Amino acid sequence: MTDFRAEDWLTRPHGLAQRFRExxxxxxxxxxxxxxxxHWDPAKVxxxxxxxxxxxxxxxxxxxEVTGLDDSRRDEMLAMLETVRALRSSFKDRMRYGRTALQGEYDRLYRESSRFRIFQTIxxxxxxxxxxxxxxxxxxxxELRETPRDxxxxVQTRIGRQQHLNDLSKRFEIIVCEAALRTVLADPQVMRVQLDRLxxxxxxxxxxxxxxxxxxxxxxxxxxxxxLYDELAVTESFVGETRYFTEEAALLGRIMERLWNDAVEGAEARGLIRAIIEDLTA
Known part of the structure; x- marks a missing residue:
């Protein structure tokens, strides 16, 4: 995969920052x-x-103008700046066309990747x-965004993606915080069905x-x-999505390994889920 976050286009070899220095x-x-x-202060330079x-x-x-850079190299730098801007705004722009288009992008990641390391807090x-x-x-x-209500x-696109769970050539490594299982984001009956699915x-x-x-x-x-979709890392928050490829993605991979040391699995995990279902029923 060759997805980069915006900052990579500033700092990568021969990226925009290096072009300024050169x-x-x-x-x-x-x-x-x-x-x-x-008339820039030293920190800005x-x-x-x-x-x-x-x-x-x-x-x-x-x-x-100050360094005497020729027009072609200047225009290359301007094009790189547009790439940075596009990467920074891409999530917001995609959301303007609704969640279905965004879910379609994730479909591509699921089709093209073979190892999925997922960590979810809530x-x-x-x-x-x-x-x-x-x-x-x-x-x-x-309700938080002015987006098309699709x-x-x-939902159908997201659920359809679950077919990949049946593809034995793909490996899913998933950790969730217990808080995610106990946070009632839907009606209790829906939560019980959801937990039983887990x-x-x-x-x-x-x-x-x-x-x-x-x-x-x-x-x-x-x-x-x-x-982590293979070696591409994606984080998403209320305000947008950030993609990491290279050092930051590798760090998140190491964090995932550390999280496994604190996680419960197998029968112990299933027992914990059943206890939470009982708490919802009480």
Whole structure:
């Protein structure tokens, strides 16, 4: 896979940040020389050359003029800036066309990937959701955004994706926090059906399922949810989606391994789920 988050286009080899530095060095200028010519403070120059800030198109034009960068290289930098902007806005833009289109993108990831490492702190992972639970989640989220209300097609797309669980060439490694099982995001009856579904999933030969229990000493704080599609990591929050490929994705892979050390699996996990179902019934 070749998906990158926006910051990778700033800091990767021959990326936008390096282009700024190369243009300055080719002109035989020091960082303070460029800063003085542009009336930039040293921190702004440093952050621009190290990918710690996203430049504007005006910044690129000004830098090119001061360093004598030719038009073709300047235009390459402007094109790279547009890529950064596109990556940053892609989630928001996709959401304008509704959840069905976004779910279709995830379908592609499921088709093309073979190993899925999923960690969820507060929701049942989408690949394991029953229709009524998925519907409740989508309805709640849509109330936060001005997006087309295409809940039913999005639910059907998400549920259809579960066919991949039957593909034994694909491996699913899923950890959820107990809080996700106890957070009542749908009617109690729906929650009971959803939890019963999890019990059946633990029996699948290509699924490893674990729970980070409450009231147990753990060694890795479950800070945020994420999914690793092979070596591509995706995190999603209320405000958007971020994709990581390379070092950050590798770090999340190591975090996943640490989380398994704190998780309960197999019969112990099924027993915990059954206890939560009983609590919902009481």
């Amino acid at each position: 243009a300055r060095e080719a002109a035989g200028m020091l960082a303070q020389d460029v800063g003085a010519a542009l 440093s952050k621009t050359e190290n990918g710690k800030r996203t430049p504007t198109a005006a910044d690129i034009h000004a830098w090119a 929701w049942i992972p989408g690949i394991l959701q029953v229709p009524d639970y998925a519907r409740a989640v989508f309805i709640d989220l849509d 809940v039913e097609p999005a 019990i059946s999933v633990t029996m699948l030969p290509n699924v490893r399922f674990g729970i980070i229990p409450l009231l147990k000493r753990i060694h890795t704080a479950p800070q945020a949810s994420f999914v």
